[in-house]
Amino acid sequence: MRTLLTRDPDEAAAVLRRGGLCVLPTETVYGLAALAYDADAVRRVFEAKGRPSDNPLIVHLGEAAEADEVAHVTALGGDLLRAFAPGPLTVVLPARPGLPPAVTAGLGTVAVRVPLAPLARAVLRSTGPLVAPSANRSGRPSPTTWAAAAEDLDGRVDAILQGPPTTVGLESTVVDATGDVPLVLRPGAVTLDALEAQFPASRAVAAEAEQTRRSPGTRHRHYAPRAQVHLVAPGDASPSGDAAWIGLSPPPSGYALATVCPDVEAYARQLFDAFRRADAAQLSRIDAEAVPEVGLGVAVMDRLRRAAAG
Ligand code: TXA
Ligand code: MG
Numbered sequence: 001m002r003t004l005l006t007r008d009p010d011e012a013a014a015v016l017r018r019g020g021l022c023v024l025p026t027e028t029v030y031g032l033a034a035l036a037y038d039a040d041a042v043r044r045v046f047e048a049k050g051r052p053s054d055n056p057l058i059v060h061l062g063e064a065a066e067a068d069e070v071a072h073v074t075a076l077g078g079d080l081l082r083a084f085a086p087g088p089l090t091v092v093l094p095a096r097p098g099l100p101p102a103v104t105a106g107l108g109t110v111a112v113r114v115p116l117a118p119l120a121r122a123v124l125r126s127t128g129p130l131v132a133p134s135a136n137r138s139g140r141p142s143p144t145t146w147a148a149a150a151e152d153l154d155g156r157v158d159a160i161l162q163g164p165p166t167t168v169g170l171e172s173t174v175v176d177a178t179g180d181v182p183l184v185l186r187p188g189a190v191t192l193d194a195l196e197a198q199f200p201a202s203r204a205v206a207a208e209a210e211q212t213r214r215s216p217g218t219r220h221r222h223y224a225p226r227a228q229v230h231l232v233a234p235g236d237a238s239p240s241g242d243a244a245w246i247g248l249s250p251p252p253s254g255y256a257l258a259t260v261c262p263d264v265e266a267y268a269r270q271l272f273d274a275f276r277r278a279d280a281a282q283l284s285r286i287d288a289e290a291v292p293e294v295g296l297g298v299a300v301m302d303r304l305r306r307a308a309a310g
Pocket of ligand 1 (some may be wrong): 055113185
């Protein structure tokens with residue numbers, strides 16, 4: 001398949017409206033979009049990514065008000081959407097009938113998100129609800145640039161909408177809103193602190209078993225570059241010409257590549273790109289410096305642990 005590269009959101013929307021697959025920029029990571037109600041297009045999303053069929057997809061909406069069409073919006077879900085949409089938050093709600101079963105993996109719930117990125121919103125206004133998993137081959141780091149998405153999906157999708165690098169760099173915070181209190185299934189840029197400020201009883205799923213049960217995607221190997229990721233204590237560097245460094249501290253000389261981030265926001269933004277650059281340079285190891293698990297540091301450490309486990 002020949003993949004169309006375009007900078008025109010109308011052209012991207014036209015591809016999607018006729019049942020095509022199109023990579024879209026959001027503020028978190030690039031997504032691989034298809035019409036949410038087109039079962040055949042949804043099936044091809046799983047195929048293009050090599051994604052396990054038991055991992056449900058997020059339905060993206062142009063406006064929070066559209067959530068009513070795909071989900072039963074709980075009181076808590078409505079409050080969360082009013083507080084954080086549009087933005088890097090995904091809310092899990094009881095699903096309404098009508099979506100292809102593959103979207104929800106038969107869970108009875110559906111994840112919805114209203115992206116903030118202008119290009120994504122422009123496309124969504126013209127297409128209606130879109131599924132959009134991260135635009136990587138399953139198991140690879142999420143793409144934060146259109147070129148990274150092309151690296152994984154060129155020839156497997158109909159089009160790529162070429163936008164700017166994403167501003168957040170990590171996937172959205174996934175929050176279960178089927179109950180009375182927000183339950184964080186996947187940490188992201190909407191931090192537990194930010195949730196607690198409005199919903200004091202918010203909590204993160206603690207046990208891994210519970211996380212796997214509620215959010216099947218977290219079971220699968222994730223975010224892993226080909227190089228071996230080592231999570232190292234602050235300042236604990238072992239420079240090598242066969243290794244890359246990423247962290248808040250400048251490393252001693254001797255690394256083949258070094259990404260030094262001025263703050264944890266920059267760490268989040270640059271992490272997946274640093275992984276991909278280490279792979280492009282065929283390095284065998286990535287030393288990733290641990291950060292304090294507060295605020296956005298929780299999400300950074302979550303992705304680093306998963307990558308190190310892969
Ligand atoms: O930032 C993001 O969320 C990006 C951009 C493109 O919007 N999308 C993304 O999609 O990261 P994906 O498919 O890579 O991750 C979706 C996550 C998975 O962990 C999945 O298991 C979880 O959301 N999820 C989807 N539907 C769910 C549901 N009904 N219940 C629980 N978890 C769900
Ligand atoms: Mg993903």
